[in-house]
Amino acid sequence: MRIWQVARGLGALTALAVVGCKSLEIENPNEPSSVILTDPNVLETVAAGTMRSWFNNYTTLNQTLVLSVQARGLSSSWNNGNMNYYGGIDISPADTASVPTAWSRGLRPWTNDLSAAGRTSIEDGWFGMYSVLSAANDALKAIRNGGIVIGDDARTRRAETIAQLMQAAALSYIALNYDQGYVIDENTNVVTVQRVTRRDVKIAALAAFDAAIALANANTFTTDPAWTNDAEEYSNTDIAKIGNTMAAMLLAWYPRDDTEAATASVVDWAAVEAYASQGMSTGGSAITFALIGDGCSAWCQGAMPWFTDWSTGRVSTRLAHFLDPKTQMDPYALGVGSPQPSSPDLRMGDGSSGNADLIGVYDNIPTTANAGTDFAYSYTAEVFRPDRGYYAQSNIGFPRWDTSPNKIQDIELQWGGFGYSPVITAAMNDLLLAEALLRQGKAGAADLINNTRVLRGGLPPAAEGDPIGTPADGPCMADNPKTTGVGNDGVLAKDGTACTRWSKLLYEADIELLQMGPAHYWHMRHLPVVQATAWERVGGCVPVDPCPNRQTNGARFIQGLIPGTAREMPVPAKELAVKAEAFYTFGGATSKGTEVP
Numbered sequence: 001m002r003i004w005q006v007a008r009g010l011g012a013l014t015a016l017a018v019v020g021c022k023s024l025e026i027e028n029p030n031e032p033s034s035v036i037l038t039d040p041n042v043l044e045t046v047a048a049g050t051m052r053s054w055f056n057n058y059t060t061l062n063q064t065l066v067l068s069v070q071a072r073g074l075s076s077s078w079n080n081g082n083m084n085y086y087g088g089i090d091i092s093p094a095d096t097a098s099v100p101t102a103w104s105r106g107l108r109p110w111t112n113d114l115s116a117a118g119r120t121s122i123e124d125g126w127f128g129m130y131s132v133l134s135a136a137n138d139a140l141k142a143i144r145n146g147g148i149v150i151g152d153d154a155r156t157r158r159a160e161t162i163a164q165l166m167q168a169a170a171l172s173y174i175a176l177n178y179d180q181g182y183v184i185d186e187n188t189n190v191v192t193v194q195r196v197t198r199r200d201v202k203i204a205a206l207a208a209f210d211a212a213i214a215l216a217n218a219n220t221f222t223t224d225p226a227w228t229n230d231a232e233e234y235s236n237t238d239i240a241k242i243g244n245t246m247a248a249m250l251l252a253w254y255p256r257d258d259t260e261a262a263t264a265s266v267v268d269w270a271a272v273e274a275y276a277s278q279g280m281s282t283g284g285s286a287i288t289f290a291l292i293g294d295g296c297s298a299w300c301q302g303a304m305p306w307f308t309d310w311s312t313g314r315v316s317t318r319l320a321h322f323l324d325p326k327t328q329m330d331p332y333a334l335g336v337g338s339p340q341p342s343s344p345d346l347r348m349g350d351g352s353s354g355n356a357d358l359i360g361v362y363d364n365i366p367t368t369a370n371a372g373t374d375f376a377y378s379y380t381a382e383v384f385r386p387d388r389g390y391y392a393q394s395n396i397g398f399p400r401w402d403t404s405p406n407k408i409q410d411i412e413l414q415w416g417g418f419g420y421s422p423v424i425t426a427a428m429n430d431l432l433l434a435e436a437l438l439r440q441g442k443a444g445a446a447d448l449i450n451n452t453r454v455l456r457g458g459l460p461p462a463a464e465g466d467p468i469g470t471p472a473d474g475p476c477m478a479d480n481p482k483t484t485g486v487g488n489d490g491v492l493a494k495d496g497t498a499c500t501r502w503s504k505l506l507y508e509a510d511i512e513l514l515q516m517g518p519a520h521y522w523h524m525r526h527l528p529v530v531q532a533t534a535w536e537r538v539g540g541c542v543p544v545d546p547c548p549n550r551q552t553n554g555a556r557f558i559q560g561l562i563p564g565t566a567r568e569m570p571v572p573a574k575e576l577a578v579k580a581e582a583f584y585t586f587g588g589a590t591s592k593g594t595e596v597p
Contacts, residue, residue: 037142040150047139047159048227050132050166052299055228055291055423057128058173058517059302062120067521068303070105070565072557073514076306076313077384077392082118084388086110089562093387096334100391100556101531106564109587112573123572125177133170133184139163140186158221161212161236165243168208172250175202176522178569179586179593195571197596202254209247213278216240229299231292231420238287245279245289245429248272252432253522256567256592258471258560261526266595269439276433281451286426293417301421303515308414310376310397311361311383318558319510320396322493323348323375325481325536329552334390337381340365341396343372345478346458347511351377353399353407362397367406373456374400374511376407398514427452427512428519434505438468445501452508460489462504469500474530474559475510476503481536481553493558496535506559525567529560567592 037043058064061081068074069087077084090107091098111118142148143160150156167185174181181201182193185208216239225233234242251272255261280287293299307313317338321330324343332338341351352365353376359366363380381395403419404410413419430452434445446462454461459478476499477490490499490507506527513520534554561567566587573583586592 037138038146038148040148043139043142043148044150044155044159046135047163048224050136050139050163051227052229052291053128053132053135054166054169056300056302057125057132058169058423059300059304060124060128061302061306062124063122063177064303064518065306066121067518068307068515070561071521071524072316072318072562073510073520073524074303074307074313074398075316075392075394077388078312080306082121084392085118086121087392088389089391090564091389093389096390100331100554103391103557103562104564105562105566106588108564108566110566110569110585112570112583112585114573114577114583116573119573122569123574125173125569126572126575129170129173130182130184132166136163136167136170137184137186137188140167144186154219154221157215157219158223158236161215161219161221161239162223162227164208164215165212165239165246168205168212168243169246171201171205171208172246174198175205175250176253177518178571180571198254198568198593199596202250205250206247209243209250213240213243213247216243228290229292229294231290232288234287237283241278241280241283241287242289242424244275245424245432248275248279248429248432248436249424249519249522251275252435253519253526255526256595258526258528260595261471263595265597269436273433273436273440273442276429276436279429279433280424281426281429281433288422288426289424290420290422293414293419293421296417299421300417301423301515303517304401304414304421305417307397307515308399308402309409310378310399313398314381314383314394315375315396315398315514317391317394317396318556320375320394321553322475322477322507322510323396325477325479325493325553328396330556330558331391331552332381332393333552334382334386334393337379337393338395340377340379341375343478344459346372347374347400347456348372348396348478349375351375351396353377353397355406355408358409362409371406374398401515423517424519425512425516427508428516431505431509431512435509438502438505441468445505449501449505449508452512453504457508457511462501464501466504467498467500469502471502471506472528472530473500473503473506474532475507476500477507494530494532521561524559525561527560529563530558532556532558564588565591 065081066083066086069083089103110122140163150159175198179198180195183204216236219236221236223234260266291299317330317332320328323345324341327341328338341348349372350370352368352371354364355366358364363378376397376399382393384392399407402414404413409415430448434448437445443464446464449462453459474494477493480491492503509523513523536553570585
């Protein structure tokens with residue numbers, strides 16, 4: 001494991017991000033020095049720096065990677081960032097026979113206590129996002145209440161718009177992850193502010209997004225490339241699209257379970273449609289919200305380096321099986337693993353990746369003409385400690401964002417925390433819009449699904465004539481494990497019946513949300529828990545038969561969070577201790593709080 005990278009990544013989570021070579025020290029970020037924020041250049045730096053701070057805090061090891069492993073899209077049993085503790089299953093590591101439909105995380109609640117090492121997974125997002133919010137509010141206060149002008153009106157409005165967007169983004173993160181929070185803006189008296197429900201935080205975040213979108217649409221500007229470490233520059237129109245997509249994310253993924261997702265008072269799916277229809281994939285030009293990493297010194301998409309390196313992170317066999325049900329077994333077959341894939345999905349292909357120089361480290365198959373764009377196969381699957389559960393092992397890695405030739409794991413690119421690092425993509429907006437349409441029984445979702453299913457995956461297209469289905473269908477697989485050949489339309493993973501539009505959407509979301517901050521967890525949380533029957537099994541293990549006593553491709557969880565997984569986070573103990581309030585937590589029988597109307 002690359003401990004150096006973890007340490008450098010943690011060092012990037014500063015309370016106040018700055019751009020360029022300027023430094024800024026503020027004793028109390030809620031009451032900044034009036035001298036500092038009357039300097040227009042420093043004020044612009046504070047406003048722009050909120051983007052870097054948000055990027056870094058949105059993708060932390062302690063929180064984002066834990067949530068990714070809990071969602072069972074990615075897999076790692078190293079305990080860096082507390083991944084093993086929170087992402088593990090409550091069975092003995094030596095147990096390879098327990099039926100996976102009995103798996104649980106009931107003994108793994110958030111450890112919300114000042115003496116618990118695992119409390120950092122609760123604290124990172126809370127304190128990090130409130131630092132983003134503090135800096136955004138400082139900038140807005142100086143511009144709106146202090147009348148500070150940054151050069152000219154255009155530059156001033158640009159800084160104001162970015163600060164407003166990051167104010168909304170920080171509040172949105174709190175609403176999506178925590179059961180309570182503080183609603184703080186540039187006019188709030190921080191001495192008397194009180195915590196409110198997650199619903200109140202959501203309402204405030206949505207209003208802040210509306211304000212950011214309105215500012216972006218009312219002004220003309222282009223952001224400085226340095227504000228994303230030269231990854232992108234955004235026009236005011238682009239910023240409006242980003243705000244719309246973030247608002248759609250907030251509304252669609254706010255529900256803690258499928259009951260809330262189907263409750264009109266919790267989610268207004270028409271509003272999700274309205275925002276996503278103006279989002280990052282619309283208007284004739286798709287955009288990506290991204291940064292360029294610098295080795296996780298100051299700029300870091302924390303999820304990417306860890307899982308781009310497939311010696312430290314793999315793809316869960318739950319998802320690998322959907323990509324190639326003929327070869328990839330789920331759960332993992334201890335001591336056996338799965339053979340080389342031959343997936344009809346072009347994102348997997350034959351699993352080849354890298355070159356011969358990597359074989360000693362990754363036991364890879366060097367890149368062939370049938371290599372996939374996203375996923376990679378390793379003959380050596382058991383890269384994690386065996387005493388931490390066979391279910392974490394996997395043959396499949398995820399070097400999608402490794403831009404080195406043939407994905408050779410160049411330390412100067414994504415493997416080392418450098419290079420282009422997306423955080424929110426246009427594909428995410430397409431999938432949000434498609435879900436909103438399906439939830440309302442409207443047409444139009446098929447073309448949105450096909451933007452990745454066909455254009456990236458090379459799979460047969462979804463069609464408006466397909467049965468619409470329901471979220472309880474679970475994912476459609478890329479192929480049918482009980483037929484020969486490739487290129488058929490796949491079948492439902494849960495029972496082998498025909499795929500629906502819903503199931504094809506769910507398959508695409510499982511792939512396209514990987515490494516996009518906590519998005520995959522939020523997506524899985526708001527879906528019904530779905531179990532597969534043992535329809536694929538014939539005798540022992542299918543398609544390989546070395547382990548008749550192991551539950552591979554049999555009855556198992558294929559969608560949603562495993563029972564007992566916490567569905568939201570409590571207010572951190574550090575925060576509760578300030579007012580001598582009782583500590584509390586979620587997980588096990590009490591996986592979430594109550595949605596307060």
